[in-house]
Amino acid sequence: MPLLPRTDASDPIPLHVVERDRFADWKAGQSQTVRSWLDRIAFTGALGEAALVPDDNGPLAVAGYGDRDSRARGRFHLALAARTLPPGHYSLATELPAQVAEEECLGWALTNYRFDRYKEGAQASSWLLPPDFLDTDRVNAIAEGEALTRDLINTPSSDMGPEELEATVRDLAVEFGATCEVTLGDTLLAENFPMIHAVGRASPRAPRLIDMRWGDTGPTLTLVGKGVCFDTGGLNLKPGASMGLMKKDMGGAATVLGLARMIMSLRLDLRLRVLIPAVENSVSGNAFRPQDVLTSRKGLTVEINNTDAEGRLVLADALALAVEEDPDMLISMATLTGAARVAVGPDIAPFYTDNGVFASTLANAAEQVADPVWRMPFHTPYEKMIEPMIADLDNAPKGGFAGSITAALFLRRFAEGARSYAHFDIYGWQPTAAPARPVGGVGQGARAILQALPEVLYL
Incomplete structure (x- = not known):
């Protein structure tokens, strides 16, 4: 199976990517259920935070994206969310610049890499569906070459x-x-x-x-x-x-x-x-x-x-x-x-x-x-x-x-x-x-x- 899915999954969970300094404004626009849940888990939008949150119309996922300084200290930041969120298919609900979206989708795909020739390990179970504008074949070609x-x-x-x-x-x-x-x-x-x-x-x-x-x-x-x-x-x-x-x-x-x-x-x-x-x-x-x-x-x-x-x-x-x-x-x-x-x-x-x-x-x-x-x-x-x-x-x-x-x-x-x-x-x-x-x-x-x-x- 490609490291990045080429086809849509049914009912993917929307993934909201929220910078820390914009988190309060984003949260204010969410339902009372989402706001209460995020308050309960003390979510701040810091880089690396990720949570699956119940909502009135079904669950949504939120990933903290920190600020420019914290992101400058690393790369493939949404790969952190891939390791934290429960198994499932997710789709980006936040519009990211094309180059950023490609990097983050590739990072998520590479999170699914496993070297299991000699020892069985946990199989990939968390997938990020690429946005429509992304060249999925290109990202998969890069991911498979890296693998x-x-x-x-x-x-x-x-x-x-x-x-x-x-x-x-x-x-x-x-x-x-x-x-x-x-x-x-x-x-x-x-x-x-x-x-x-x-x-x-x-x-x-x-x-x-x-x-x-x-x-x-x-x-x-x-x-x-x-x-x-x-x-x-x-x-x-x-x-x-x-x-x-x-x-x-x-x-x-x-x-x-x-x-x-x-x-x-x-x-x-x-x-x-x-x-x-x-x-x-x-x-x-x-x-x-x-x-x-x-x-x-x-x-x-x-x-x-x-x-x-x-x-x-x-x-x-x-x-x-x-x-x-x-x-x-x-x-x-x-x-x-x-x-x-x-x-x-x-x-x-x-x-x-x-x-x-x-x-x-x-x-x-x-x-x-x-x-x-x-x-x-x-x-x-x-x-x-x-x-x-x-x-x-x-x-x-x-x-x-x-x-x-x-x-x-x-x-x-x-x-x-x-x-x-x-x-x-x-x-x-x-x-x-x-x-x-x-x-x-x-x-x-x-x-x-x-x-x-x-x-x-x-x-």
Whole structure:
């Protein structure tokens, strides 16, 4: 069932959304029964309050919407009501601006998301019927794309390795009439993807490059997602605490697949390519080592100073392939650096680009759809930090400064020549429960990109 109903339910309960400073006036216009009930429960219109109230002509629901300052501290505010109100179908009785209505309906829909592969939980029981003017198909496409991203990240690595990630892409391709080609195992060497092979060769689960294409007309968009399905750190082994969430290290791949699903569901007039280097960074006798020098697809040599900085290596080969086709827009997404989390925390998707028009368009789009992003600098003077003594590039510069920036600069070397390139260093995980976002995997940046695409690709 879609996360947002496409059809009307019989006798939905009207939902009134009331700001705190307008609550008294709204209440004065209600029946004595409603006024008395709201007084009895001390309802004030504060953000997060919600109640089902009896009335002479049947029940109504009321959700407090707080004030501008309280709303600025979060997003998806009606998702709080979805968790508080009794099961049932509700319809908006308050006219909201179109963009606000879309955000709130999407948030309510995402409140119905459940990851129940291994444990039965409470099923969705509270539904918000969208207003007539809302493009329900669009909201559902976004919600279902986000649900795919969450499912992929939440699935443990035992059931979401490179092979299972490939199967997911193949299923998507069948569903939407796309094509999918895979370069597997030692064939990576024959096809000149040496760094993808080097990172994944120590695992019994063969490394691979997944290549999906969809669409026959329009501008070209290539999405590259980091698909490290588990990261031990390699020979620079992570401590247990740092390894605990490494099932989410394929969050970049999960996010671009969620975005791809949105694009294909909405049938945007573009030609889409999705590249996912899918590997497991394991430890064995043939694992790549610190101080090894790898030669990339592009021909640049890379000195390995930390085998735990493997994501940029697999992305580099995929980016080099992407540039060979000269797409109109190239975007990479990865759960790449802890430095990005230190800089902006878990809730913001930092991105890098030299395209000022894309940056400003994306920032505006992100605000419109409540998908926060923040532009970080491709600070060219730091290039010398990624240039070691014996190779062209260093995968893990010493010192610890500007770790997210140097990783992005590393990737930019392999995207050189792209018409327009942007890299997103996302977290892909919700560490504490928030409205419409339970603890677990979460998409970041995808909705902002989707919103920006018509303007940046001239669709």
